[in-house]
Amino acid sequence: MARAHWGCCPWLVLLCACAWGHTKPVDLGGQDVRNCSTNPPYLPVTVVNTTMSLTALRQQMQTQNLSAYIIPGTDAHMNEYIGQHDERRAWITGFTGSAVVTMKKAAVWTDSRYWTQAERQMDCNWELHKEVGTTPIVTWLLTEIPAGGRVGFDPFLLSIDTWESYDLALQGSNRQLVSITTNLVDLVWGSERPPVPNQPIYALQEAFTGSTWQEKVSGVRSQMQKHQKVPTAVLLSALEETAWLFNLRASDIPYNPFFYSYTLLTDSSIRLFANKSRFSSETLSYLNSSCTGPMCVQIEDYSQVRDSIQAYSLGDVRIWIGTSYTMYGIYEMIPKEKLVTDTYSPVMMTKAVKNSKEQALLKASHVRDAVAVIRYLVWLEKNVPKGTVDEFSGAEIVDKFRGEEQFSSGPSFETISASGLNAALAHYSPTKELNRKLSSDEMYLLDSGGQYWDGTTDITRTVHWGTPSAFQKEAYTRVLIGNIDLSRLIFPAATSGRMVEAFARRALWDAGLNYGHGTGHGIGNFLCVHEWPVGFQSNNIAMAKGMFTSIEPGYYKDGEFGIRLEDVALVVEAKTKYPGSYLTFEVVSFVPYDRNLIDVSLLSPEHLQYLNRYYQTIREKVGPELQRRQLLEEFEWLQQHTEPLAARAPDTASWASVLVVSTLAILGWSV
């Protein structure tokens, strides 16, 4: 998991099936800390004054004859993390959330993770709505704007799929959805808007790529040729698509090594839309040295994409797009009969399955990542009892340890370092100003990951250094059982994750417990930490050999503690008693769970067998690496924490008594 994963929900609702959508978000916050009914209103000092920017925005809306204006929290590429100069929503609201402004009101929709933050940052111009998705926004719009009203939006901030969900929801309501090419917030933002990033775009070394870009381009072209509708071009809108296709990286987006770009790959040309000045002569020659016509990369300016696609669309062409990542602004320019649509582009689909080199690279990055996490856990064991560690300083330490690993390129998301009740917020990240001290009396949840040139990692462990309560142990063990039950599941090839994710929940459900987020997501090779469309959400594609996904059940007790156990796993072939095409998972995260929190009596013999085999694997993979690096204290810790767990059997009491009684009976004892 990572924080922004869930943040994607409101606008990527079809894509990530809004992790919090399974269960209604719980109202954690009670009363709004703001009091807008007094004069002047009572507001926290952290609040941002938005009166002037809202007034200016409404003037722009009036010019366009709009009753309402939608301000999504995404950018033109459906990035999960977005660059500062795309943070329109945060700028206009003072806060992160989906926003809509009418002539009279302004409102933000967000789930429980952001309620507290919203109240701290938003002034009284803004209503806070504690729901997510298109439906509640449209419901509100219908009461706020009159029949005949026009609802404006920036066509480069709504994907085709999102636009369709608005269009459907507004159907028959006599309110019109209006595409406004100029972003009205940007007009108001003016010179305050941060500039577009401009760092160099560089090519990955061959050692860190699964195939050359030429091989990838040929692969996509071959898919175009085999396609029933024979598209003449593929348009790539997601930044990770272009980064993957050309094995290029940069740092435009926090935590994601991408750069602003589009690619129009046609049957006879390769057109990369980006800022040409950012390519070194070395990179330019990497893209163009000794190439012949259809294999040369033409670099065109990023801002030309709309015009270029429009011009290309005039010919006898068919453009293949994925509707999840392509914006309505592109879609509305291409005549419908010239579109070949799928939910995901062929690049998204190909990237989802790692070849053997990519698998080896990702696995290697996870071994080193385990070293960093183990170093941190050992460090915590020594330092937490001293009372000198807080959530923020802890996060800095684990980031530092990761940074010391070979091929490190920073964290893959903002580290979630949460102690005690903060972990129940599930997506909490501490700040230098606002954090909690770690203590042996509380549980501590660490959800973190690294970007390495060979792979992206993401792991969550929850620990307790003192005496956990019986309920904490029970909840932890049920989460662990969920992780094991899903990890060891054998299922037919091409099963969708959604069909099997409940195995991670059953042990919790059985006791009336659950978690309100998704169970896992794909992950990339030095790409996204949440690499869709792999995962367990409803809109994810079927599981196939060679995919990587996280498996991450949890449990959160409001105001008390939070548990999550997250591993990354490779989808592999399973051997079954009767022959067939079956899959299972091979876990590639190599950090032991907390023995202090496991109630062995809840585990079946099969769970114990699985766990002890996994611990043996951790020893084999990470042990030698720790020894090689002379991390002997960490090696000792690892040996201790991967000792085989012994069975205790109160849960099989029925069997125990049957067997003891029968043994005694055999022996001639009366009972």
Next chain:
Amino acid sequence: MARAHWGCCPWLVLLCACAWGHTKPVDLGGQDVRNCSTNPPYLPVTVVNTTMSLTALRQQMQTQNLSAYIIPGTDAHMNEYIGQHDERRAWITGFTGSAVVTMKKAAVWTDSRYWTQAERQMDCNWELHKEVGTTPIVTWLLTEIPAGGRVGFDPFLLSIDTWESYDLALQGSNRQLVSITTNLVDLVWGSERPPVPNQPIYALQEAFTGSTWQEKVSGVRSQMQKHQKVPTAVLLSALEETAWLFNLRASDIPYNPFFYSYTLLTDSSIRLFANKSRFSSETLSYLNSSCTGPMCVQIEDYSQVRDSIQAYSLGDVRIWIGTSYTMYGIYEMIPKEKLVTDTYSPVMMTKAVKNSKEQALLKASHVRDAVAVIRYLVWLEKNVPKGTVDEFSGAEIVDKFRGEEQFSSGPSFETISASGLNAALAHYSPTKELNRKLSSDEMYLLDSGGQYWDGTTDITRTVHWGTPSAFQKEAYTRVLIGNIDLSRLIFPAATSGRMVEAFARRALWDAGLNYGHGTGHGIGNFLCVHEWPVGFQSNNIAMAKGMFTSIEPGYYKDGEFGIRLEDVALVVEAKTKYPGSYLTFEVVSFVPYDRNLIDVSLLSPEHLQYLNRYYQTIREKVGPELQRRQLLEEFEWLQQHTEPLAARAPDTASWASVLVVSTLAILGWSV
């Protein structure tokens, strides 16, 4: 299950998620028995000559300037079973399946269940395609008809959802989907076409209804008022919707007590479109006695529906429809801004949850149904060894026993009575001419159900009267474990069936086994045996207290045997250790499983506990009924077959040895 359930797939693919779609259908048939390359071709005697009707159809197509014409296997109401006069596809192809005719070719798409039948019945005019769904049909169309070609269809035979799937698949292909109001097959069919049914339409006695029709009408109107878009009318296209709303029944459709109808329920009127001459004065007064304006039912002619809706649409109205059951022919007549669309109409959604009276009625029908099935199983035990029973005569007996039960109104679908390898066909039904003798050397599968005034039933049991093989026992027990694991699952309220249906498969998957159909479907009160949208398919709605669904895992070994264990279960609240809103299932089918086929060593203590509790419930529910009816032999049989099963524990060998060893150790024995 029931045969036609799976038959719905090709055209209802979104609705029932094509039960066979999980896994690729297996090619059972090998070579086509027809040989169309000889002159004259070799054809089975059962083949129907379609040359003349195809020629006539192509003349009609030429008149309309069509390159292709789609012939769906449904009627204007998306009925699963259809009346004889709607059997256009069967008439033109000589067979059941989705059909498309071009000027040169004619083709049928169907899954493995119908391959043998197709070869027996179709002449050489027809190609057989062994796939289902819109995609393979469109793929074929794109190669068969030229660019610019027009693909015709009857707008009253494609639902909005199906039309959209064609429209999407043809997008960008330069082939046009053309709505042709006159059905071209009907023109060719001419006077041979069977007449529309004309039996009386009657009202159910109050004892058999959950609410009066006036209460139901008020309930729907109240939903209209509460709806955000305040629809002014609800249009009901599915026959079961009108039957349910008015508590009216007839016998237009085989196995389903429906009559051809539409309902337009507005805020101020109730317009029932049906053949008025079919209502007795008693029924007319039931609908109109002492009513005032908005609560009086106006009966208009069935054929008027299109014109009436068009006229109504001229006003300031908003018509609420369900896109799964409303035909494109209705949709294309209503201006889009006057439509309020959901996947299912409010009547479909309301009907899905049974009130307490409806629950009691459905349960009562299942007790009597169990009596009929138990009588048949006892009868089989005596008669199969004599060698006098075949699949067809057996089916007649169980239908007869059901017919003798109180409130019986015939079978709820064509009885699947399948011995040995025929059961591997999964949806096989015997005929008087083609059937197999039942034997103590083979497994026998019976999937059958009844229509009773109080409820509709559906149950499958698989039995073996001799010595089953170890593999047969293993497969049967794994199917049973699947049934139990899903039946006893505790899950959060509002979980969708799709998310939990894999619990019915896990025990099979574990060994590399699976089944290629869905896991269950809703069921009605003297309505459909497959009452959607309740069930475990991808497009089914979330589970809620008061729904009924079948739970029916299976296993099929081609050419050898087939196993299915199907029960109907009520969704009830679950009590959990920690409080929360959780659900589970209460099984209401009351026939024991076959002890001869259960390998107890595969069952966990929890499985045995569940099974023995279920058997106790069967004794309590059905025992007194058998005694009351003096069915003493059957009572004796029931007692025997519900004896508690005792544990055997080879599967827990690890525990056994641990415990025995430790017991011996305690006793001071050395081992």
